[in-house]
Amino acid sequence: MRINIIRGQNQIGGSIIEVASDSTRILLDAGSELEETDPVAPPIDGLFSGNASFQAAFISHYHGDHIGLCDKILPGIPIFIGKAAGRVTNAARAYMGKPEYHFSGFYESEKPLIVGDMIVTPYLCDHSAFDAYMFHIACNGKTALYTGDFRSHGRKSFRALLKKLPQVDILITEGTTLTRPPTKPVTEVALEQQAFQILSEAEGPAFVLMAGTNIDRLVTVYKAARQAKRILLQDLYLAAISTAAGGCIPRPRDFFDVRVFTTTGADERYEQLRSYGDARIGKKFIVNQNFIMCVRPSMRTYLEKLTELKSFDNGVLLYSMWEGYKEHADMADFLNFMRGEGVKVISLHTSGHADGNTIDDLVEKVRPSVIIPVHTENSAWFSRYQGVAIIEDQVFSF
Ligand SMILES: [Zn+2]
Ligand SMILES: [Zn+2]
Numbered sequence: 001m002r003i004n005i006i007r008g009q010n011q012i013g014g015s016i017i018e019v020a021s022d023s024t025r026i027l028l029d030a031g032s033e034l035e036e037t038d039p040v041a042p043p044i045d046g047l048f049s050g051n052a053s054f055q056a057a058f059i060s061h062y063h064g065d066h067i068g069l070c071d072k073i074l075p076g077i078p079i080f081i082g083k084a085a086g087r088v089t090n091a092a093r094a095y096m097g098k099p100e101y102h103f104s105g106f107y108e109s110e111k112p113l114i115v116g117d118m119i120v121t122p123y124l125c126d127h128s129a130f131d132a133y134m135f136h137i138a139c140n141g142k143t144a145l146y147t148g149d150f151r152s153h154g155r156k157s158f159r160a161l162l163k164k165l166p167q168v169d170i171l172i173t174e175g176t177t178l179t180r181p182p183t184k185p186v187t188e189v190a191l192e193q194q195a196f197q198i199l200s201e202a203e204g205p206a207f208v209l210m211a212g213t214n215i216d217r218l219v220t221v222y223k224a225a226r227q228a229k230r231i232l233l234q235d236l237y238l239a240a241i242s243t244a245a246g247g248c249i250p251r252p253r254d255f256f257d258v259r260v261f262t263t264t265g266a267d268e269r270y271e272q273l274r275s276y277g278d279a280r281i282g283k284k285f286i287v288n289q290n291f292i293m294c295v296r297p298s299m300r301t302y303l304e305k306l307t308e309l310k311s312f313d314n315g316v317l318l319y320s321m322w323e324g325y326k327e328h329a330d331m332a333d334f335l336n337f338m339r340g341e342g343v344k345v346i347s348l349h350t351s352g353h354a355d356g357n358t359i360d361d362l363v364e365k366v367r368p369s370v371i372i373p374v375h376t377e378n379s380a381w382f383s384r385y386q387g388v389a390i391i392e393d394q395v396f397s398f
Contacts, residue, residue, distance in 0.1 A: 001137075001144065001170075002395065003020075003172065004394060004396075005172075007042065008375055010376070012376065013032075013064075014031045014032060015065060015375060016029060016030055016042070016044070018047075019118070021139050021140060023116050024117050025046070026055055026057070027047060027057040028057075028060065029067070029148070030066075030069040030079075031068050032065060032068025039072070046074075052076035055077075056113075057073055057077055060134070061082075061129040061133065062081070062129050062213065067081075071102075078104035079103050080107045081107070082106060082133055084245055085130060089101060090244070094240070095241075107133070109122055119138040120135055120136070122134070122135055123165065126154035126155065126161075127148070128214045128217070129214075129215075129352070130215035130216070132148055133148060134146060142169050143168040145165065145172065145368075146172040147354075150174065151185070151354050151355075154187075154188050155189070155216055162361060167365075169398070170372065171366055171370070172371075172372045174353065174354065175378060175379070175381060176376060177355055178356060178377075179378045182356050187350070188350065194348055195224035196224040198346055199225060202344075204311070204315030204343070206315060206318070207317040208318040209317060210321060213241055218249065219250065222250035231258070231289055232255075232258045232259070233294060234251070234259070235263060236262050236269055239276065242258075252276045259280070260279050260281065263301075286306070292318075296334075300337055303337075312341040314342060315341070315342060317344070317345045317346070319346065370390075372396060373392070
């Protein structure tokens with residue numbers, strides 16, 4: 001087995017990993033660089049140019065730093081992703097007017113797939129992207145586990161996942177949080193309790209600013225809103241995503257206390273709105289409700305009109321994203337606008353990535369003899385594991 005970390009070593013994002021044997025080549029993730037708006041594929045012959053020489057590409061989850069180059073992969077190479085992840089990412093792209101990604105098929109958790117002389121087994125894990133997976137690869141008597149992005153403080157049981165994971169020779173693991181001082185991460189359930197507290201104490205309207213595709217967070221906000229007897233108002237973008245996620249994810253039509261609103265009168269948006277039937281709600285009705293509304297900086301004009309019908313005084317805005325986005329000019333302007341309307345901005349967020357203790361637990365369970373750190377700026381952290389070789393070379397064969 002040969003592992004080639006084409007990109008994503010000593011950096012966060014842009015993950016592109018090749019696993020090869022004498023007869024088979026597969027790809028794990030095809031990520032763009034973080035904050036790259038118009039992704040450019042690096043020159044990789046057989047993957048992005050020339051004749052296709054990979055037998056399959058497996059995408060761990062739909063964050064851009066893992067999927068952003070999947071439309072640049074040569075057409076002869078089949079691409080696989082989780083079924084719900086595929087629906088969510090294409091719903092988001094369709095809403096934004098971007099061409100949908102083409103997936104050749106969908107893998108399922110714990111169902112092995114045979115590609116040449118490799119057996120690839122996905123394992124569902126918890127992350128801030130919905131329907132995210134780790135990959136176990138077995139080839140000629142050797143085994144490797146690639147974690148993708150994961151955490152133990154979401155709603156899915158990490159203990160249950162650990163029980164399922166077999167021992168491996170090589171662990172390719174993310175270490176996103178390892179440059180930060182070690183702290184115990186806040187769980188999604190604890191966030192839900194905090195949000196409930198805030199929402200029940202707030203006298204005015206409530207708003208939440210979150211990544212539309214962070215489905216775990218949507219569940220957290222919905223559960224808190226429900227306990228605080230507020231309806232959840234999703235804009236058309238969020239409604240498209242929650243509807244694509246399906247299952248038990250709070251969405252208009254299937255949840256009586258989730259309603260959908262539009263911020264524009266554009267024709268195509270109106271057609272989308274109509275598809276939600278009685279779950280639609282307009283400004284005049286919104287103002288008579290006890291609600292929490294999903295908002296984004298682009299909704300400022302709409303919100304200005306809403307303030308003409310209802311004061312935002314004593315309102316709250318749950319800022320449920322990475323703190324760094326507050327530095328962006330449009331975000332800073334928006335938050336200042338909301339503050340000016342009498343809204344208190346409260347940060348309520350937790351990371352989508354594993355803390356050090358979680359990585360310790362994983363290493364203890366899968367007992368690798370080799371660790372290849374990826375998606376981290378602190379590979380040195382891994383030297384704590386005695387008797388384990390830490391590989392920082394791009395290519396590793398064994
Ligand atoms: Zn990532
Ligand atoms: Zn991710």
